[in-house]
Amino acid sequence: MHVHELTVMIGTDQPHALARFYGDILGLERVPRFDDPVFLAAGAHIRILHHSAIAGPTPQPARIQINLFVHDVRAEWARIAPQGVPFVREPTLESWGGVVATMQDPDGNYVQIIQEQER
Secondary structure (H helix, E strand, O other): OOOOOOEEEEEEOOHHHHHHHHHHHOOOEEOOOOOOOEEEEOOEEEEEEEOOOOOOOOOOOOOOOEEEEOOOHHHHHHHHHHHOOOEEEEEEEOOOOOEEEEEEOOOOOEEEEEEOOOO
């Protein structure tokens, strides 16, 4: 199989709130060629799709997690947290040497910012 594009699709009943979160708060670049809100993250896409069969927060927020690898987790946390984003885990040094913080998008999905260990 040759995959030429990767898209993570998030179905929601509140596409405007999720678009604001991924675009305005996280600062991901919006891809203009799509009608639905689609954001670029390291060459992959995060697509927000209004879905009539989905309502309310996700019942299992850890089932699928979006991991965004950044250079400085603590700096991103300090920028994002004051905007009212709920963090379920503040920046934590992991046993493998990296730093991880976990937040929730408006539907309760876990989004992690991860800083790999410097080599």
